[in-house]
Amino acid sequence: MTCPGPSRGIYVAYFIQGLILLAAAFSLTAGEYFLALSAGVAFLLTMTPSLMTRNLRFCLPWGVNLLVTISLYLHLMGHVGEYYILFAPYYDKLTHLISSSTVAVIAFFLAVLAEHQGEIRLTRGAIVVFILLSTLAAGAVWEIYEFVVDQIFDLGLQHGNADTMIDLIVDLIGAAIVAAFAAIALARADRHRFVRFFADPSSGTEPADVVADPVDLARSR
Structure with a gap:
């Protein structure tokens, strides 16, 4: 299946994914290995909508990807940033x-x-x-x-x-x-x-x- 090109809003999701990777690197350098692992798992989960789009016979809206990414980032920063x-x-x-x-x-x-x-x-x-x-x-x-x-x-x-x-x-x-x-x-x-x-x-x-x-x-x- 060929999916339509995503809106420019998808770049917001990409940016937040980058922030998750930065949180993983920060936690790793701070010796917080459990948080670093959690950040890595969170990043992989943000890739799930894209993987579903590629391997299944339907296309998820980019907004779903953004919602998933925001949800995981907020939870992660609750621990990394002690929010x-x-x-x-x-x-x-x-x-x-x-x-x-x-x-x-x-x-x-x-x-x-x-x-x-x-x-x-x-x-x-x-x-x-x-x-x-x-x-x-x-x-x-x-x-x-x-x-x-x-x-x-x-x-x-x-x-x-x-x-x-x-x-x-x-x-x-x-x-x-x-x-x-x-x-x-x-x-x-x-x-x-x-x-x-x-x-x-x-x-x-x-x-x-x-x-x-x-x-x-x-x-x-």
């Missing part, structure tokens, strides 16, 4: 809100794509529920990760049950914002328009003109 401490507890809640919104946006795209490429029909309500549950599940996995890391390395990532529950509530708020947008957008527009955000627009083939295999359907867009 979690300097701006406690607001910085932590901000990172949770942005990260949960990013996960919710990705869940929305995946739900629309699953319907587009398969034989299932998802109602708006089903898509909203999928967005909420996927985001909360990701938030729960993150809290489990923090708990495990605290038990092994004693880093103090979690600050009690109340902090964990507030984090999950903020995750739910981020998911609810995106889910509300998705419900309104799907009510006002044909969901095939959302597919065109990450499908090849160069073919010019309309949904009604395509038949047979869902894989061929994806290739024709």
